Amino acid sequence: MWYSKLVLIPVALSVMLTLGAPELSAQARIISLTATSASGLSVLVTSGAIQALPAVTDNAVNNFPSPVVIQTTWSVKPGQTNTVNLIAYFAVPAQAMVGPTTQIPSSRILGRMTTGLPVAFTPMTQNGFGAFGTAGGTLRLYTVNITGSNKNATRTDNLDLRLNLVGFPALQAGSYTGVLNVRAVTQ
Amino acid sequence: MHALLKNTLVGTAALLIASSTAVAQVGLTSNVATVSLTATKNATLTVTPNASTATLGSITDNSNVNLFTPVSLTTAWNLTAGSSVSLVGWFATPAQALANGTDLIPSSKVEGRINSAGYAPFTSGPFSGLGVAGGSLQFFAQSVGAGSYLGSRTDQLDLRLNLVGTTTVAGDYTGTLNLQAIVQ
Numbered sequence: 346m347w348y349s350k351l352v353l354i355p356v357a358l359s360v361m362l363t364l365g366a367p368e369l370s371a372q373a374r375i376i377s378l379t380a381t382s383a384s385g386l387s388v389l390v391t392s393g394a395i396q397a398l399p400a401v402t403d404n405a406v407n408n409f410p411s412p413v414v415i416q417t418t419w420s421v422k423p424g425q426t427n428t429v430n431l432i433a434y435f436a437v438p439a440q441a442m443v444g445p446t447t448q449i450p451s452s453r454i455l456g457r458m459t460t461g462l463p464v465a466f467t468p469m470t471q472n473g474f475g476a477f478g479t480a481g482g483t484l485r486l487y488t489v490n491i492t493g494s495n496k497n498a499t500r501t502d503n504l505d506l507r508l509n510l511v512g513f514p515a516l517q518a519g520s521y522t523g524v525l526n527v528r529a530v531t532q
Numbered sequence: 533m534h535a536l537l538k539n540t541l542v543g544t545a546a547l548l549i550a551s552s553t554a555v556a557q558v559g560l561t562s563n564v565a566t567v568s569l570t571a572t573k574n575a576t577l578t579v580t581p582n583a584s585t586a587t588l589g590s591i592t593d594n595s596n597v598n599l600f601t602p603v604s605l606t607t608a609w610n611l612t613a614g615s616s617v618s619l620v621g622w623f624a625t626p627a628q629a630l631a632n633g634t635d636l637i638p639s640s641k642v643e644g645r646i647n648s649a650g651y652a653p654f655t656s657g658p659f660s661g662l663g664v665a666g667g668s669l670q671f672f673a674q675s676v677g678a679g680s681y682l683g684s685r686t687d688q689l690d691l692r693l694n695l696v697g698t699t700t701v702a703g704d705y706t707g708t709l710n711l712q713a714i715v716q
Contacts, residue, residue: 401573523568
C-alpha cells in the first residue's frame, strides 16, 4: 500500500503540471541567413611581362622571343554570368609603341593565343569589348561560357606577340616602347 | 493582414536585392595586367657600291685621261647620335695602290672625285681613324642631326690614273680601293 502512494504522487504532479500549463505559443520567427561569397576575377601575367626585341628588322616580321603567360582566375555565379572574356589592348592604338620620331600603331602588333580565339596571328585592331579596351586597338583573346562546372576556375594561356613591319617605313634607330594591357571581363 | 503586407514587402525587397546583385555581376572586370614591350632598332651605317670592279681598258702614259668605269656608291645611315657622316676611300699600301708584279703605281697617281667635283689624289688621311696615312681621300662629310638620322645618299665615284710624267710597263695593274663611312 505504501508503494501505491509513491506511484500516485508523480501522477498527480503530472496532472497538475499539465492542467497548469498555459495554452500559449510564440509566433514563429524566421531568420533568413545570407552568406555572400563575392565574385572574383583576376588576371596575372606569370611570365613574359617584359617583352624585348633586341634587333628589329625593317620590312619583316619580328617575333617577340617568348610568350606572355597569362593566368586568369574567376569565381562567378552561373546564373548571373554568361561568359568570362580576356582582352588585350593598347590605350592609344595609333601609338602602340613610341620611338624617337615614329610611332608604331597597334595594327602592326599581332597577337596569337592558340588556346583562345586568335589561333593565328591577328592585329590588335578590334574595337573595345563592351566598355573595355579601345576602339581599333583591342584583341579579344578568349571567351569562356560559364556553367556550374566552371564557375570557379583558373586557366593559363600563352599569348604570342609579333611586330609586323612588312611594308612599314624604315624605323629610325632607337628604342620603341609600349604597354599592352590585359584585362578580363564578364558578360 | 498587416503581417501579410509586411511579409510581402519584405519578400519583394529581397527579390529586388537579389535582382540587383545579378545585374551587378555582369560586367565584372579584373585588374589590368600589363606587358611592357620594347623593340630596339639598332644603328646602322652602310656603303654599297653598285659594282665591285672598276676597269680601265687601256692605259695612256703621261696623261691623266685614264678613266676607270664609274661606280655608284650608296651610303645609308640610321643613327641615334652623331653630327656628321663621312665617306673615306683608301689604299692599304699607298706605295702599291696598283701593282703589275713588281711594277707599281702609288696612290698619289690615283685620283678620285664624286659627283663631278675636282679630282684629288689618295694622299691624305687617315680621317678619324679611317684609312692610312698618305693613302686616303675623304669624299664627303655630311652633317646629320635629329631630323636626318635616318637617311642615305648616292654618289658617283670617278677614278682615274694621273700618269702625267709617268711611263708604265705593259701589263695588267690591279689594286683594291677600300671604302668606309664613319659617323662623328
